[in-house]
């Protein structure tokens with residue numbers, strides 16, 4: 172049997188990572204190149220002529236004299252950590268299929284767990300905002316699921332206390348190969364919640380395949396057509412070929428969250444889902460995920476720790 176091309180791709184090896192992002196200068200150059208791919212542009216006056224204040228690493232606009240830090244206005248803004256540490260975090264978060272806990276990340280980076288948590292959640296926020304406005308098209312498998320609550324927290328036992336409901340939708344090719352995924356927390360499995368989900372996440376061309384849960388009919392509100400396949404629930408449901416990919420993805424999410432995290436606060440669930448979604452949707456080119464995440468990071472507004480911690484995240 173042919174080896175799975177996604178699972179066996181090379182990705183970015185640790186030595187290759189060290190060669191490309193091993194020094195502070197290299198990381199800084201990567202941030203500058205991502206932020207200003209065609210050369211420096213002054214955020215105040217759009218001027219291009221500039222000099223660099225060597226001691227502080229600031230870009231000074233020749234026209235208006237304003238000094239700009241390459242990390243100002245980005246997710247890295249006012250960080251006390253070297254960019255090298257951020258890039259190492261990006262490496263661990265993008266090259267491992269399972270994700271990484273903040274305790275483990277802290278150990279690897281040589282920082283406290285709290286610092287690792289901050290870095291990780293800022294990067295997750297980047298992932299969340301990056302994919303927020305993209306919609307699925309074509310054939311879509313959809314299912315309901317829960318995170319948290321009891322450890323084994325499976326799909327059934329709908330509405331159990333302490334669990335966070337979310338929707339998983341996988342776009343496939345017409346012959347059923349997975350293309351990309353959407354994972355979104357919902358207030359519950361009501362018609363209203365699913366209608367809102369569909370309008371945000373599904374293009375009107377979608378043909379949505381679901382099991383018998385009534386709320387999924389509301390995808391029609393977004394102009395999607397809907398095909399209901401009764402599964403009867405239980406283990407037999409997971410084997411239905413119509414739901415192969417959404418079930419596979421849900422199995423992977425639950426396994427990786429159970430293996431990596433002890434508990435997830437409901438208000439942060441969207442960021443965990445976003446991280447999984449981000450990796451899944453870029454799984455064909457593992458090595459490119461890191462530069463793409465850097466590109467998105469310099470285009471994401473800074474988020475202070477206080478807000479990050481308090482924020483009720485909406486995706």
Ligand SMILES: [Zn+2]
Pocket residue numbers: 213214215216217218232233234235236237
């Ligand atoms: Zn200027």
